[in-house]
Each structure stands twice: as C-alpha cells, then as structure tokens.
Amino acid sequence: MTTATPDLSPVRVRFAPSPTGLLHVGGARTALFNWLLAHGETRRHGGEGAFILRIEDTDRNRYVEGAEEGILDILRWFGLEWDEGPDVGGPVGPYRQSERTDLYRQHADALLESGHAYRCFCTPERLQRVREEQQARKEAPGYDRQCRDLTPEQLAANLEAGRPFSIRFRMPLDGETHVVDLLRGEIAFQNANLEDLILLKSDGYPTYHLANVVDDHLMRISHILRGEEWIPTAPIHVRLYDAFGWEPPAFAHMPLILAPGGGKLSKRHGSTAMEEFRAQGYLPEALMNYLALLGWSFDGTTEMFARDDLLEKFTLGRVNPSPGTFDYAKLRWFNQQYINHVLTVDDVTLRVMPFLAEAGLIGPGPFDRQHPDFARVQPVAALLKDRLETLTEAPDLMDYFLRPDLAPYDPALLIPKKMTRGETLTALEVVASMLPRVDLEAEEATEARFRALADELGLKAGSLFMPVRVAVTGRTQSPGLFETLRAIGAERVRQRIDEAIVLLRDWTPEDELATAAQAGD
Ligand code: GLU
Numbered sequence: 001m002t003t004a005t006p007d008l009s010p011v012r013v014r015f016a017p018s019p020t021g022l023l024h025v026g027g028a029r030t031a032l033f034n035w036l037l038a039h040g041e042t043r044r045h046g047g048e049g050a051f052i053l054r055i056e057d058t059d060r061n062r063y064v065e066g067a068e069e070g071i072l073d074i075l076r077w078f079g080l081e082w083d084e085g086p087d088v089g090g091p092v093g094p095y096r097q098s099e100r101t102d103l104y105r106q107h108a109d110a111l112l113e114s115g116h117a118y119r120c121f122c123t124p125e126r127l128q129r130v131r132e133e134q135q136a137r138k139e140a141p142g143y144d145r146q147c148r149d150l151t152p153e154q155l156a157a158n159l160e161a162g163r164p165f166s167i168r169f170r171m172p173l174d175g176e177t178h179v180v181d182l183l184r185g186e187i188a189f190q191n192a193n194l195e196d197l198i199l200l201k202s203d204g205y206p207t208y209h210l211a212n213v214v215d216d217h218l219m220r221i222s223h224i225l226r227g228e229e230w231i232p233t234a235p236i237h238v239r240l241y242d243a244f245g246w247e248p249p250a251f252a253h254m255p256l257i258l259a260p261g262g263g264k265l266s267k268r269h270g271s272t273a274m275e276e277f278r279a280q281g282y283l284p285e286a287l288m289n290y291l292a293l294l295g296w297s298f299d300g301t302t303e304m305f306a307r308d309d310l311l312e313k314f315t316l317g318r319v320n321p322s323p324g325t326f327d328y329a330k331l332r333w334f335n336q337q338y339i340n341h342v343l344t345v346d347d348v349t350l351r352v353m354p355f356l357a358e359a360g361l362i363g364p365g366p367f368d369r370q371h372p373d374f375a376r377v378q379p380v381a382a383l384l385k386d387r388l389e390t391l392t393e394a395p396d397l398m399d400y401f402l403r404p405d406l407a408p409y410d411p412a413l414l415i416p417k418k419m420t421r422g423e424t425l426t427a428l429e430v431v432a433s434m435l436p437r438v439d440l441e442a443e444e445a446t447e448a449r450f451r452a453l454a455d456e457l458g459l460k461a462g463s464l465f466m467p468v469r470v471a472v473t474g475r476t477q478s479p480g481l482f483e484t485l486r487a488i489g490a491e492r493v494r495q496r497i498d499e500a501i502v503l504l505r506d507w508t509p510e511d512e513l514a515t516a517a518q519a520g521d
Pocket residue numbers: 015016017018056212225226227230
C-alpha cells in the first residue's frame with residue numbers, strides 16, 4: 001500500500017484585475033479562491049503558497065484613473081493580503097503590466113522569429129469591412145488571415161513603406177487543442193474555430209493574451225484560477241505556452257455567477273460591485289462568507305465560515321463548476337448573522353460609526369475607541385445590534401439616542417387609542433413629577449414603578465408606556481421602553497417629557513380645528 005504524499009511544490013497564484021472600474025463580486029470571489037488556495041489549502045499542508053496581485057492595465061482605452069487604488073483598497077477591506085504586488089513589490093516585479101511593455105515586445109519578437117507569429121498590416125478600415133462582410137454572410141466574425149502568408153517581397157514592401165503593423169499569433173489551422181481544467185477535466189477545441197489573435201497592437205502595447213501568458217510564466221504562476229469567461233481563449237493561451245516552449249500552469253475556471261432570474265449578473269439586477277456593498281453597510285465578513293459559498297461548499301450544509309474557517313477548510317477540489325445564482329436576500333441574511341451574533345458590541349460600535357458620522361449624528365473620524373463619541377455610541381449599539389441587518393440602518397435606528405433634540409414628530413402620536421388629550425397630558429405630567437425619584441439605571445425597578453403608576457391612574461400599562469415612548473423617541477416603536485430610557489439617560493428623558501407636555505398643551509388636533517370651523521359657519 002502506498003501513502004499519498006502531498007505535493008509540496010510551491011503554489012503561486014495571482015489575481016490579475018484590469019483597472020477599468022469598481023471590483024465586481026465575481027472578481028472578488030476569484031481573488032478569494034486564489035488567496036484561499038495559496039494561504040489556506042497549500043500552507044495548511046506545509047506547502048509554500050504565494051498570492052500575487054498583478055494589475056493588467058495595458059488596455060489604455062478602458063483604463064480608469066484611480067481604479068487601481070480603489071481595487072487595492074477594497075481587497076484590503078475584504079480581508080485579503082497579497083505576498084507580492086504593485087504596492088509591496090516582490091522578486092518578479094514590476095507587478096503593473098504598463099511597466100513591463102519591453103518584455104512583451106521582446107516576447108512578440110521571439111515568436112516572429114520562430115515563425116509562431118506574423119506581422120499583420122491590415123488597416124482598421126479593412127478589418128471593419130471584413131467583419132461587415134462576414135456579418136452579411138452570417139459567418140462567425142474573425143480575422144481572415146490575409147497577412148498570414150505574405151511573400152517575403154510583400155513583407156519587405158510593407159515594412160519599407162513604414163506601414164504600421166500588429167503582431168498576430170499563427171494558430172494551427174487544423175487539429176485540436178486540449179485544455180485541462182482542474183474542475184471540469186479536459187476540454188477539446190477544434191483549432192479551425194480559433195482565431196489568429198493579435199498579440200501586440202500597432203501602438204506597441206500587448207493584448208491581454210500575450211501579456212497574461214508572458215507574465216504568468218515569468219512570475220512562475222503554478223495555478224491560474226480565473227472566471228469561466230476565459231475558457232474560450234484558454235486554448236489559444238495553451239498554444240502560446242507551447243510556442244514559447246513553456247509548460248502551462250494548471251487552469252481552473254471559476255463558475256459563472258448568474259442573476260436571480262437567470263442571465264449574467266449585471267447592474268440591472270442591483271448592486272454588483274464590492275464598493276457598492278460596502279457603502280450599503282455590508283460587512284467584509286458577510287461578503288466573504290457568502291461569496292465563498294457561491295461556488296464552494298464544505299459539507300453541503302454548514303453555512304457560517306469566518307475568514308479563519310475558510311483558511312482551515314477551503315479546498316479547490318470542492319469548487320463546483322456549475323453556475324451559482326447571486327441571492328441578495330441570502331447575502332443580507334449573512335450580514336445580519338454577523339452583526340447580530342458574531343461581532344462584539346465594540347466591533348459593531350466601531351463599524352457603525354462612519355455611517356453615524358456621515359449622518360451628522362457623531363463627529364468625524366478616525367473611528368477608534370478613543371473617538372470622543374465611542375462611549376456614547378457603545379451602549380446604543382449594545383441595545384440595537386440585534387435589530388441591524390446592514391450598517392446603513394444604524395443612523396435611523398440610533399437617531400433619537402444620539403441627537404440632543406428629537407426630530408419634530410406628530411403630537412397625535414402621543415395619545416394612545418381610547419385616551420383623550422387631557423388624560424394623556426395628566427399621565428405625562430405625573431411621570432414627569434415622578435422621574436426625579438427614579439433611577440433609570442435600575443431597569444426592573446423603574447418598570448415596577450411605572451406599572452404601579454398605571455394602576456393608580458386606572459390605565460393599562462401600555463397606555464402609560466406609549467406616550468412616554470413617543471415623548472422620548474418621537475416614534476411609536478423602539479426597543480424595550482426601560483432599556484431605551486436607560487440608554488437615553490435621565491437628563492434627556494426628563495427634558496423630552498417636559499417638551500412633549502408643552503407640545504401637547506399647545507397643540508390643536510385637526511378634528512378640533514374642523515369642529516371649530518364647522519361651529520363658526
Ligand atoms: N485582466 C483579466 C481580467 O480582468 C485577468 C484574467 C485572468 O485572470 O487571466 O479579468
């Protein structure tokens with residue numbers, strides 16, 4: 001019997017975003033699985049695992065200023081850390097493709113030299129015409145290989161005339177190319193269906209295909225984990241490795257993420273970018289947990305996986321290649337679970353503070369335990385943590401606890417059903433006179449006194465509690481009245497009840513106004 005020895009050759013993976021905008025959740029999941037393979041599965045087995053961040057910024061038309069910084073920032077927020085990258089450097093840098101253009105040119109030249117690539121002098125106008133003709137004939141679009149077999153004389157004439165050229169890959173015209181995908185097995189492609197793709201554009205910039213293959217090789221990438229949308233071009237990449245005489249890395253294409261009703265997940269269905277979810281009060285923990293399960297499962301039933309659990313349990317072998325559907329409600333559920341049951345009160349406090357500051361309820365950051373408002377927010381967070389589904393709900397829920405004065409409210413709310421304005425006023429006045437003798441910190445004793453008072457006034461407890469609740473919160477719903485009073489504090493409670501009394505005294509209800517108007521007719 002043989003014992004399987006784990007393969008301990010270094011695992012080097014990369015996440016290679018293009019700085020074209022915000023980070024899509026699909027991209028974040030790809031980054032996550034790469035990181036988990038290197039830092040989780042590999043290191044767990046005693047292997048060397050490195051997670052590399054590479055910025056693929058050679059498509060200058062799609063380049064968005066500031067997008068690279070944004071991607072780094074959101075990846076850090078998400079909880080991933082990379083061993084090599086544009087900001088931290090590393091042994092095989094630079095890690096920004098725009099700084100490696102000489103390398104791509106050299107490699108394109110090498111392929112020209114070896115006959116695996118050729119110069120294409122076709123003008124954009126000609127290519128456009130070819131496309132239109134193909135469309136008219138209902139043929140698949142693609143380059144017609146006009147320049148593939150130029151005679152040495154034609155080539156020389158073009159070069160002499162100084163015509164701009166791109167460099168195209170010379171794909172075999174027949175036979176098959178096989179791509180081995182770790183999740184799907186071997187996929188066969190007919191070479192006849194594959195194009196002679198451009199490797200180097202006439203402006204000297206490489207296309208994704210050339211830069212990606214050259215870098216994955218030079219950066220010694222062992223496993224390529226990327227989105228399923230790259231499967232169609234994978235055979236061309238395999239051929240490129242071959243043409244260079246290089247061993248290709250292992251490939252694993254991550255499953256598609258579908259929209260709730262089917263189809264590709266896009267803006268139409270709701271938020272798709274990590275930055276949007278962050279702004280909407282989602283926790284990185286919830287997104288990580290949710291995105292991990294969108295394609296991977298441990299035992300098919302366990303749902304809660306914190307970052308450390310994922311590092312401990314993730315295996316690439318349990319990534320399912322069939323598409324997953326993005327479920328907004330489920331993500332929200334995870335978010336709620338983390339806020340209600342996983343984060344500590346202090347942690348929730350710190351996470352809601354930026355949202356409270358934005359709403360003007362507390363002072364500006366930095367948000368740490370030394371923030372002047374931390375001590376004031378913390379007991380409120382303790383009280384409301386279990387009602388929060390997202391952090392953005394905090395400003396509304398915490399509003400009346402944190403602001404000195406209540407937002408204006410309708411005095412009619414103070415009057416419980418089956419009670420008159422006069423009765424309500426009396427009840428509030430009695431409460432006001434009792435308050436100086438009540439210790440709000442002792443919730444149970446306070447409640448007992450309020451209940452006794454209701455008895456004395458011949459009121460149901462609820463009929464006494466409601467006007468008090470509205471007086472101190474401006475709303476008919478709040479957490480338990482006595483914990484609410486305690487969190488708001490004696491001074492503000494007294495002040496708000498006094499204000500409610502004045503409000504109710506000065507107030508003329510709509511129907512009284514109507515009656516008066518009728519009487520005057
Ligand atoms: N820059 C490519 C992208 O943005 C990377 C694809 C790959 O990982 O090979 O999707």
